[in-house]
Amino acid sequence: MVETQEFFPFGCLLKYLFTLLGLVLFLLDIALDIQTVVLFYQDGSYVYMAVMIFLLLGSSVLLQVFSWIWYSDSVGKIETKVEKFADKHLLIKPFHFLQLGVCLRFAGVIETSTVDFIRRIKNFRNGVRHSVREDGKLKYDFLMLRLFEAFSENIPQLTLILSRILQRGELELIAGLKILTAASAIIFNVALYHQGMHVHGSKGCKMSSISTGVYFLWNLLLIIPRVTALALFCSVLPCFIIAHFLSLWMLLVLVAWSQKTDHMKSPGWEWLYRAAVGLIWYFSWFNVSKKGSIKVKMAIYCSLMALDTTMLLGFWCWKVFEYAGCWSSLNPYVVTSTLLGLNAIGILVKIIYYRWFHPKLPEPSEGVQFRQAVKYDADSTDSTDSTDSFPENIAAAPAQPLTGVLKRSSTMFANFYF
Structure with missing residues (x-):
């Protein structure tokens, strides 16, 4: 278990507020x-209502299945x-059957963040330099579930609501609020995933808030x-x-x-x-394998x-040109050029990120140490904002086959950094 030294817990405070947000x-x-x-029901938009319900149920079932599988692999690591408490009273399966498995994981994250925040505040009030021990073996599963939620629920919902607004030509208050919350959830989950990939104490892969900002921007x-x-x-066809x-999707x-x-x-x-x-x-890039050149795959x-x-x-x-009267408020040339321009700028920012802001690989002499450190971190640490080096004896950590949450977290790290 890795320990970090700190006085006032500014990083912990931000992480705690971020968790509450x-x-x-x-x-x-x-x-x-x-x-x-x-709203869809009251307006008589039954097709939109059915699609909305399908997206909600489909995404929820997908997340519960993944959560249940990963809990089953994590016996003894909770x-x-x-x-x-839920495991002791055999409540994990009923929670997932009732579509509350992600809520259970959220409760665990809130508990961990609260305990860690209170402990650090007490250490600060006592005026002592204290070693803070970070735990979070199941946090990486939570990060992946939140990422799945963003792309299986929030983005499809955003597309559906925008399509309806374009067809009707008006924006209701509830629809506007839903767009804002869906966009905020996407922002939150993408940024959370990026920060979660920060290997604790890696001198070869330091990461800053600027890096997260650029990652989110592209x-x-x-x-x-x-x-x-x-x-x-979708609004026209x-x-x-x-x-x-x-x-x-099948492709x-x-x-x-x-x-x-x-x-x-x-x-x-x-x-x-x-x-x-x-x-x-279908919506955005996500690296899932070290196989092949990442530059070629992204291109x-x-x-x-x-x-x-x-x-x-x-x-x-x-x-639009065929039925111009229905789309008089939108200029196809302006809309198309703007969206394609944003896409081109996004690709440019993405290149800039991977060129200057993505965590760099360690030097060849440190390669073995880094790979073992990734496995070690997946086994015993949580992501923090510390930039301390790994303990000297980390290179000597025994190489052994990883299973369950350790394997998943190690795979996530490897796919992100390499």
């Missing part, structure tokens, strides 16, 4: 989901009191035109959006299979993971997505 957004998003479904600049293009296409999604799942991903315990569940990866790729992916987005905008322009 995530909880507020999570609860607010649930409330607005219900309000949005009611650390928080609330999760231990994601935002690429997601905005992608979601807008999908919404515009709603029946074809399903065929578009299924055809491209992306096959690409994930070709990358020989190894994130789950069994080959059967690995296909579910690949299906989720294909869903993420192919960005080219494919840029071509697909251009095609979606082309179909929208065709329908």
Whole structure:
């Protein structure tokens, strides 16, 4: 277990506030989901209501399945009191059956953050330099679940609501609030995932808030035109959006299979993971394997997505020119050029990030130490803002096969850094 030295816990305070903000957004998003479904029902938009309910239930079931599988792999590694209580009284399975498994994980994260924050404040009030021990073996599963939620629920909902607004030409208060909360959830989960990938104490892979900001910026600049293009296409050709999604999604799942991903315990569940990866790729880039050159993979992916987005905008322009009276408020030339311009800027910022802000690999002489450190960190530490070096004896950590949460967290680190 790695220990860090600190006086006033500024980093811990920010992390604690960030965790509380995530909880507020999570609860607010649930409330607005219900309000949005009611709004669709009251307006007679039954198709939109059905799609909204499908997205909510589909995303929830997907997250509960992953959460349950990962809890099953983590027997003996549950650390928080609330999760231990649920495990002791055989409540983990009922919680997931009732679609509350993610809530249980959120409760564990809140408990860990609160205990750690209170402990550090006490140390500061006592005026002593104290070693803070970080735990969080199951945190990486939570990060992945939140990332899945952003791309299986928040972004599809954002696309659906934008499509409805474009068709009706008006913005209701509930729909506007839902757009804001969905966008905030996307921002939060993407930034949280990036910060979570900070290997504690790695002198070879230091990460700053600026790095997280640039990482989020290129994601935002690429997601905005992608979601807008999908919404515009859906608003004029709603029946074809399903065929578009299924055809491209199945192709992306096959690409994930070709990358020989190894994130789950069994080959059967690995296909579910690949299906989720294909869903993420439908909207944004996410590295899942060290196989092949990451530069080549990103170049192919960005080219494919840029071509697909251009095609979606082309179909929208065709329908606008055909029925110009319905779209008099939108200039196709301005909209298309703006979205494609944002996409080009996003690709440029992405190149800048990977060139100057992405955590650098250690020197060749430190390669072995870094790989062992990643495994060690996945086994025993939580992500922090510390930039201290690893303990000297970390290089001597025994290499052994990893399973369960240790394997998943190690895979996440390796795919992100390499």
